[in-house]
Amino acid sequence: xxxxxxxxxxxxxxxxxxxxxxxxxxxxxxxxxxxxxxxxxxxxxxxxxxxxxxxxxxxxxxxxxxxxxxxxxxxxxxxxxxxxxxxxxxxxxxxxxxxxxxxxxxxxxxxxxxxxxxxxxxxxxxxxxxxxxxxxxxxxxxxxxxxxxxxxxxxxxxxxxxxxxxxxxxxxxxxxxxxxxxxxxxxxxxxxxxxxxxxxxxxxxxxxxxxxxxxxxxxxxxxxxxxxxxxxxxxxxxxxxxxxxxxxxxxxxxxxxxxxxxxxxxxxxxxxxxxxxxxxxxxxxxxxxxxxxxxxxxxxxxxxxxxxxxxxxxxxxxxxxxxxxxxxxxxxxxxxxxxxxxxxxxxxxxxxxxxxxxxxxxxxxxxxxxxxxxxxxxxxxxxxxxxxxxxxxxxxxxxxxxxxxxxxxxxxxxxxxxx
Amino acid sequence: xxxxxxxxxxxxxxxxxxxxxxxxxxxxxxxxxxxxxxxxxxxxxxxxxxxxxxxxxxxxxxxxxxxxxxxxxxxxxxxxxxxxxxxxxxxxxxxxxxxxxxxxxxxxxxxxxxxxxxxxxxxxxxxxxxxxxxxxxxxxxxxxxxxxxxxxxxxxxxxxxxxxxxxxxxxxxxxxxxxxxxxxxxxxxxxxxxxxxxxxxxxxxxxxxxxxxxxxxxxxxxxxxxxxxxxxxxxxxxxxxxxxxxxxxxxxxxxxxxxxxxxxxxxxxxxxxxxxxx
Numbered sequence: 001x002x003x004x005x006x007x008x009x010x011x012x013x014x015x016x017x018x019x020x021x022x023x024x025x026x027x028x029x030x031x032x033x034x035x036x037x038x039x040x041x042x043x044x045x046x047x048x049x050x051x052x053x054x055x056x057x058x059x060x061x062x063x064x065x066x067x068x069x070x071x072x073x074x075x076x077x078x079x080x081x082x083x084x085x086x087x088x089x090x091x092x093x094x095x096x097x098x099x100x101x102x103x104x105x106x107x108x109x110x111x112x113x114x115x116x117x118x119x120x121x122x123x124x125x126x127x128x129x130x131x132x133x134x135x136x137x138x139x140x141x142x143x144x145x146x147x148x149x150x151x152x153x154x155x156x157x158x159x160x161x162x163x164x165x166x167x168x169x170x171x172x173x174x175x176x177x178x179x180x181x182x183x184x185x186x187x188x189x190x191x192x193x194x195x196x197x198x199x200x201x202x203x204x205x206x207x208x209x210x211x212x213x214x215x216x217x218x219x220x221x222x223x224x225x226x227x228x229x230x231x232x233x234x235x236x237x238x239x240x241x242x243x244x245x246x247x248x249x250x251x252x253x254x255x256x257x258x259x260x261x262x263x264x265x266x267x268x269x270x271x272x273x274x275x276x277x278x279x280x281x282x283x284x285x286x287x288x289x290x291x292x293x294x295x296x297x298x299x300x301x302x303x304x305x306x307x308x309x310x311x312x313x314x315x316x317x318x319x320x321x322x323x324x325x326x327x328x329x330x331x332x333x334x335x336x337x338x339x340x341x342x343x344x345x346x347x348x349x350x351x352x353x354x355x356x357x358x359x360x361x362x363x364x365x366x367x368x369x370x371x372x373x374x375x376x377x378x379x380x381x382x383x384x385x386x387x388x389x390x391x392x393x394x395x396x397x398x399x400x401x402x403x404x405x406x407x408x409x410x411x412x413x414x415x416x417x418x419x
Numbered sequence: 420x421x422x423x424x425x426x427x428x429x430x431x432x433x434x435x436x437x438x439x440x441x442x443x444x445x446x447x448x449x450x451x452x453x454x455x456x457x458x459x460x461x462x463x464x465x466x467x468x469x470x471x472x473x474x475x476x477x478x479x480x481x482x483x484x485x486x487x488x489x490x491x492x493x494x495x496x497x498x499x500x501x502x503x504x505x506x507x508x509x510x511x512x513x514x515x516x517x518x519x520x521x522x523x524x525x526x527x528x529x530x531x532x533x534x535x536x537x538x539x540x541x542x543x544x545x546x547x548x549x550x551x552x553x554x555x556x557x558x559x560x561x562x563x564x565x566x567x568x569x570x571x572x573x574x575x576x577x578x579x580x581x582x583x584x585x586x587x588x589x590x591x592x593x594x595x596x597x598x599x600x601x602x603x604x605x606x607x608x609x610x611x612x613x614x615x616x617x618x619x620x621x622x623x624x625x626x627x628x629x630x631x632x633x634x635x636x637x638x639x640x641x642x643x644x645x646x647x648x649x650x651x652x653x654x655x656x657x658x659x660x661x662x663x664x665x666x667x668x669x670x671x672x673x674x675x676x677x678x679x680x681x682x683x684x685x686x687x688x689x690x691x692x693x694x695x696x697x
Contacts, residue, residue, distance in 0.1 A: 012668030013548045015660035020543040
């Protein structure tokens with residue numbers, strides 16, 4: 001009996017213990033399964049989030065104006081946004097590998113490749129400025145390319161991400177600013193010289209006056225003195241005109257256009273003589289317009305100089321001033337100044353580009369800024385410009401027509417005042 | 420801290436300590452009483468004339484008290500044993516020796532469990548059941564039976580011819596006491612808030628009825644053609660253990676044991692159909 005009781009009790013307890021252990025194991029298994037399922041769900045969610053984030057990043061990469069690219073650790077292109085393909089006119093497959101170098105300006109290839117190789121070796125940030133060829137018109141534009149490495153926990157470079165930002169306009173503006181600064185310095189120098197020679201000129205003028213009044217002076221000598229006085233007067237006039245360029249007010253004021261034209265023509269009188277260019281003035285009206293004198297003087301000066309330089313073997317410039325209406329807004333009255341020359345004319349294909357900065361047909365002599373500045377000043381004063389030119393036939397030449405309104409637009413005035 | 424507050428804190432600490440001590444003393448008294456009552460009842464109703472009791476529940480109670488409440492309950496075993504002996508016989512050297520043997524038995528089982536370590540009285544692991552069987556029941560019982568039988572022999576209470584028989588009966592009775600009663604006390608104390616669900620009431624009743632009736636048939640009226648019924652007892656114990664786990668196992672074991680011991684004691688003098696040491 002005791003054996004049976006012992007066996008019964010022990011069996012029962014062992015069964016219960018086995019059940020408890022099994023239940024605990026099941027519970028642990030359930031917990032593990034739950035943990036695994038949670039981890040799996042979490043992993044799935046993370047993966048989906050990752051996909052969403054990647055899609056968002058791709059959208060951002062597609063939306064921004066920069067060319068976006070990524071390469072592997074060896075520098076082989078893996079991704080570029082559609083802007084890259086649009087700009088270069090190449091597919092992503094064509095751009096991969098080293099084919100992208102085919103769109104880099106030949107002069108910049110060596111520098112950009114060297115910097116890129118150095119960055120790949122050192123893992124430093126890549127930064128380089130180079131010109132990339134635009135697929136649509138095969139022109140080159142300046143780009144600032146920047147690439148940063150993506151590293152793993154051990155610091156090993158996994159990928160490179162970068163952008164190419166179009167800095168062409170910025171570079172051109174910098175160049176314009178640089179040249180403008182140079183011109184301004186030259187202007188200041190000229191004004192200083194003009195100012196400094198004014199006093200000796202006055203002294204010489206007084207001396208010539210006294211000489212003229214001398215009764216003992218021989219008639220021949222008197223003629224020479226008169227000639228010298230006339231030349232001195234011209235020098236004085238030139239010096240005054242030069243100073244006026246520099247000291248002109250920037251505020252709009254009533255201005256007689258014909259006076260400005262006369263002043264400019266007087267300034268370039270010697271140049272006209274040397275170039276064997278004659279001037280024909282056709283002033284149909286004497287209208288006073290309200291504008292910034294210095295700027296209008298600059299406009300007419302640029303146009304006259306261009307006309308003189310266009311006629312290498314001499315010729316004739318006609319300056320026509322008359323009343324007119326705006327081409328765009330016929331209700332706006334103003335004055336129209338036409339400067340016509342009978343030079344060789346401007347080629348048709350260049351007519352679209354002559355107002356672009358740095359475009360010049362004068363070679364090393366020209367800066368390519370004159371007409372660009374002229375256009376800017378005319379627009380600033382509420383006016384507009386038209387050009388007609390003929391390069392073939394008997395009557396070749398160019399006509400630059402400038403329309404200036406009687407009054408500047410209120411908004412333009414406010415803008416100028418604030419500036 | 421102000422003086423009054425400090426005094427109050429000290430008083431509270433003193434009160435807490437005092438309460439803890441009071442609690443321990445009360446537990447000690449309770450263990451002594453339970454041990455003594457269990458021993459008296461076993462000696463009065465479960466003692467077979469001329470032999471040791473087939474089941475000695477006080478051993479299980481003593482070991483459970485040590486495991487659950489700590490070693491400082493050990494003297495309660497001694498005093499409980501002394502009280503029970505004094506209630507049934509006069510105080511003598513043999514009673515002192517037997518009480519000492521019971522004390523040693525409990526301490527031996529407890530120390531063995533403690534030495535091997537990581538024993539859990541909830542008996543949720545096979546390891547715990549095995550430890551209780553091998554160390555608590557067999558190991559502790561061995562010490563108690565040896566010391567107790569030696570005492571009885573040297574005080575002249577048993578003859579040398581029955582020393583081994585007495586030693587064996589003592590050992591098996593104590594081991595059964597640990598396995599049946601001790602495990603039950605430990606499990607009940609470790610699962611105080613275990614509740615049987617309403618939907619399991621019918622199942623519980625079915626197991627109880629089947630177990631008790633089959634135990635009665637097997638242990639009280641067992642004849643040749645009734646032998647297959649013994650499997651029902653096993654089935655019920657297994658069923659109970661699987662459904663109600665430790666609680667079910669110990670309760671089923673206790674029920675079957677109660678019926679078996681009762682039946683054995685009732686029929687012992689007349690026919691003794693089931694031998695005590697089977």
